[in-house]
Amino acid sequence: MRTIDDLDVSGKRVFVRADLNVPLDGDRITDDGRIRAALPTIEKLRERGARVIVAAHLGRPKGAPEPRYSLRPVAARLGELLGADVAFAADTAGESARATSAALADGQVALLENVRFEPGETSKDDAERGELADRFAQLADLYVGDAFGAVHRRHASVFDLPGKLPHAVGGLVLTEVEVLRKLTDAPERPYAVVLGGSKVSDKLGVIDNLLGAADRLLIGGGMVFTFLKAKGYEVGSSLLEADQLDTVRGYLERAEREGVEIVLPVDVVAAEKFAADAPHAPVDVQAIPADRMGLDIGPRSQELFAAKLADTRTVFWNGPMGVFEMEPYAGGTRALAQSLIDSGAFTVVGGGDSAAAVRALGFDEAAFGHISTGGGASLEYLEGKDLPGIDALA
Ligand SMILES: Nc1ncnc2c1ncn2[C@@H]1O[C@H](COP(=O)(O)OP(=O)(O)OP(=O)(O)O)[C@@H](O)[C@H]1O
Numbered sequence: 427m428r429t430i431d432d433l434d435v436s437g438k439r440v441f442v443r444a445d446l447n448v449p450l451d452g453d454r455i456t457d458d459g460r461i462r463a464a465l466p467t468i469e470k471l472r473e474r475g476a477r478v479i480v481a482a483h484l485g486r487p488k489g490a491p492e493p494r495y496s497l498r499p500v501a502a503r504l505g506e507l508l509g510a511d512v513a514f515a516a517d518t519a520g521e522s523a524r525a526t527s528a529a530l531a532d533g534q535v536a537l538l539e540n541v542r543f544e545p546g547e548t549s550k551d552d553a554e555r556g557e558l559a560d561r562f563a564q565l566a567d568l569y570v571g572d573a574f575g576a577v578h579r580r581h582a583s584v585f586d587l588p589g590k591l592p593h594a595v596g597g598l599v600l601t602e603v604e605v606l607r608k609l610t611d612a613p614e615r616p617y618a619v620v621l622g623g624s625k626v627s628d629k630l631g632v633i634d635n636l637l638g639a640a641d642r643l644l645i646g647g648g649m650v651f652t653f654l655k656a657k658g659y660e661v662g663s664s665l666l667e668a669d670q671l672d673t674v675r676g677y678l679e680r681a682e683r684e685g686v687e688i689v690l691p692v693d694v695v696a697a698e699k700f701a702a703d704a705p706h707a708p709v710d711v712q713a714i715p716a717d718r719m720g721l722d723i724g725p726r727s728q729e730l731f732a733a734k735l736a737d738t739r740t741v742f743w744n745g746p747m748g749v750f751e752m753e754p755y756a757g758g759t760r761a762l763a764q765s766l767i768d769s770g771a772f773t774v775v776g777g778g779d780s781a782a783a784v785r786a787l788g789f790d791e792a793a794f795g796h797i798s799t800g801g802g803a804s805l806e807y808l809e810g811k812d813l814p815g816i817d818a819l820a
């Protein structure tokens with residue numbers, strides 16, 4: 427694979443696909459970790475006289491502009507961090523993008539509007555994605571793939587565009603892959619994987635493959651409730667993937683057969699509604715009231731998880747244990763992060779929100795082996811799946 431050092435970028439327009447999918451509160455960026463992680467590649471290109479056109483997605487808009495998913499606040503933050511103006515194109519691959527790209531001088535940087543405002547970006551139809559990739563290709567001379575967090579997506583800006591321009595892999599993708607390889611090539615055992623978060627349907631599938639790799643699987647976050655329901659418990663109004671119950675039963679049976687331990691919470695913090703000020707209390711998982719939703723793992727589960735991590739030598743963690751953005755439901759995630767540190771294991775934390783949680787809860791990033799920008803992407807890498815955004819760079 428070519429790296430950016432192999433490209434002659436001086437005076438060229440370089441399209442950099444980055445993962446700038448940061449958490450926002452209104453138009454305030456609550457964690458800029460992914461923007462910081464994107465800086466080295468952009469800075470290196472600028473220093474070498476490239477005209478840098480950055481493209482990224484934010485959230486999951488449905489192929490049309492939605493103001494709350496605009497990348498405009500990200501352009502401002504990127505400019506602050508670079509210490510340089512970042513031009514912002516008001517569209518993704520239209521008139522504004524073309525004019526912005528044409529106006530760039532050597533060493534200057536522009537950010538395009540959210541690529542997911544274009545229906546072609548995420549389309550299942552090759553021709554539709556190809557048409558958008560053609561429009562992207564007109565904006566630039568070269569392509570750099572550096573969106574590690576999105577390399578598992580077969581999307582136009584990640585997968586199709588590199589086929590249309592001379593391309594190279596970015597430094598962030600290289601670093602991430604190098605660290606994750608330590609987890610796939612002979613991890614020190616016991617090796618535990620901790621899964622949480624809210625992208626349940628995305629991440630349930632990985633469990634099947636992880637059962638073959640990890641010694642222990644700890645489940646928290648929104649994923650818990652599909653497991654509890656599969657075991658016959660009532661889960662009230664908690665997040666539930668009802669169509670996955672049979673699949674999950676299959677995982678539980680396979681884990682039992684193969685001697686992989688699946689550790690589930692024994693209690694959860696159950697709230698009246700999805701709000702910080704809602705009445706809430708820890709309840710045993712056998713006794714979740716019908717009108718309550720589980721928004722965090724409970725104190726007994728925190729202890730159980732700590733005990734199950736204490737002797738591990740390698741841990742991969744993706745997905746917060748609860749709705750950590752609201753203080754009443756942050757305890758599980760805070761306790762889990764501390765247990766990881768206390769274990770002394772080689773720890774990798776992956777995912778936009780998981781990494782943000784570690785920082786928001788005041789942990790020192792250096793206390794973890796590696797903080798990855800990819801959640802779903804790291805999981806798919808660990809599963810050994812082909813990653814379209816990496817394959818396309820070969
Ligand atoms: N019990 C729960 N119910 C609802 N939401 C939950 C629950 N537990 C955690 N969450 C939410 O999960 C979200 C993070 O999940 P997500 O799967 O996106 O993780 P991630 O680390 O960002 O991974 P990725 O990078 O793949 O997006 C947080 O915003 C958190 O509030």
Ligand SMILES: O=C(O)[C@H](O)COP(=O)(O)O
Binds near residue numbers: 777
């Ligand atoms: O947050 C992430 O994991 C990446 O930015 C990819 O986002 P997606 O899951 O919406 O494709």
